[in-house]
Amino acid sequence: MTTTSKPDPMEVLMDTYLAELLEMTDEQVLEGKDPAAVQTNGLQLLDAARAEAGRRRLAAARLKLQARKDTHDGPGHAPTVQITADEARAALRRAAAANDGRYTLAARQLDEMADEDVIRAYLQLQQLEGAHKPSGESDGE
Numbered sequence: 001m002t003t004t005s006k007p008d009p010m011e012v013l014m015d016t017y018l019a020e021l022l023e024m025t026d027e028q029v030l031e032g033k034d035p036a037a038v039q040t041n042g043l044q045l046l047d048a049a050r051a052e053a054g055r056r057r058l059a060a061a062r063l064k065l066q067a068r069k070d071t072h073d074g075p076g077h078a079p080t081v082q083i084t085a086d087e088a089r090a091a092l093r094r095a096a097a098a099n100d101g102r103y104t105l106a107a108r109q110l111d112e113m114a115d116e117d118v119i120r121a122y123l124q125l126q127q128l129e130g131a132h133k134p135s136g137e138s139d140g141e
Helices: 009-023 026-030 035-073 085-097 107-112 115-132
Strands: none
Touching (some): 009 035, 026 035, 085 107, 085 115
16 A cells, blocks of 8 residues: 655745746845845845755654654563663574474575674564464563
């Protein structure tokens, strides 16, 4: 499912304003005013519009990040785990040695993987183990 985001109204306004300015003749833009003053005022308006659009994008990104965090930290999701890459490698080696048919894991590749990838694989294993636990079973760790 793909979602199309609505364009930011401030960006639409800025684009419309710019298009309107580009279509106007110099005389219409100046209306008898000093060209330098009109240019300065226009640049100030554009800078303010850019700053506001940036603030809105940042606010939207923060909301999206918070929503993602709330989704991952909500009920039914595993809490955030603090683990070192070495601890994650050891846990993955134990899982590989257990020969559990639910998972395919090549322990020999663990030393070649980046620390971030090892931790990501460990967290995925934790999620899979949580999904395969019978209801009511508690975590022994």
